Amino acid sequence: MSTTQSERLRGLLEPLIAARDLDLEEIEVTPAGKRRVLRIVVDSDEGVQLDECAALSREASQVLDDSDVMGGAPYTLEVTSPGADRPLTELWHYRRAVGRLIKAQLHEGGELVARITAVDDSGLDLEVPGVKGRKPTARRVSFDEIAKARVELEFNRKSDKRDAQHDEKIDENKEEA
Numbered sequence: 794m795s796t797t798q799s800e801r802l803r804g805l806l807e808p809l810i811a812a813r814d815l816d817l818e819e820i821e822v823t824p825a826g827k828r829r830v831l832r833i834v835v836d837s838d839e840g841v842q843l844d845e846c847a848a849l850s851r852e853a854s855q856v857l858d859d860s861d862v863m864g865g866a867p868y869t870l871e872v873t874s875p876g877a878d879r880p881l882t883e884l885w886h887y888r889r890a891v892g893r894l895i896k897a898q899l900h901e902g903g904e905l906v907a908r909i910t911a912v913d914d915s916g917l918d919l920e921v922p923g924v925k926g927r928k929p930t931a932r933r934v935s936f937d938e939i940a941k942a943r944v945e946l947e948f949n950r951k952s953d954k955r956d957a958q959h960d961e962k963i964d965e966n967k968e969e970a
Contacts, residue, residue: 798822801862802831809852810835813845816885818875822868829868831857834875838889841874881942887912890944897934897942906945907932 802820810817810833819834833853835841850872857863857870881887881895890909897905907919908929916935923929 798862805856805860805862806833806853809849809856813849815841815845815849818879822863825869827867829863829866830871831863831868832871832873834873836875836889838885846872846874877946878943881944884912884914884936887917887942894945894947895942896945898940899934899938900940901938905932905934 799820802822803817806820807817813835815835815837817833818836819832821830821832821834823830823832833849835846835849850870853872854870879886881890887909891912892909894906894908897907899905905919905921907921909917910920910931911918916933916938919932919934920929921932
């Protein structure tokens with residue numbers, strides 16, 4: 794996708810997305826046979842529901858049809874939320890992952906699997922799980938140390954009081970808003 798087309802798409806779609814209190818994560822146009830696929834990836838602190846994606850898709854489709862930004866060739870529009878395997882690249886990605894287990898590749902070499910307990914502008918506070926009955930340990934990692942990171946999916950996680958406290962904090966923030 795040309796920079797000009799990318800900028801035009803972003804300028805056209807960002808106001809629609811922002812009006813729904815969503816963040817525009819990515820816009821991607823890829824060839825798919827004789828057609829193209831325009832994929833719009835959105836997210837928010839609360840996550841994105843399917844109904845929200847469908848409504849945004851209808852609005853975006855109308856705006857795109859009324860403009861010439863996609864040209865005359867046919868395309869398919871997809872509005873989606875980031876997948877579970879999305880790389881954590883922005884500060885808000887890490888903030889949204891507080892309480893989640895991540896796998897990070899470190900610049901110094903090595904891999905770290907740990908739970909995010911807090912995030913600030915310079916890095917992460919992590920809880921590294923204990924091995925063979927040992928207690929978990931706390932660790933601080935700066936963003937400069939992380940080469941890449943992703944959330945690890947957990948299927949059998951046991952909830953603890955920290956999860957309840959995190960959920961209470963989210964509820965308090967919703968009430969304040």
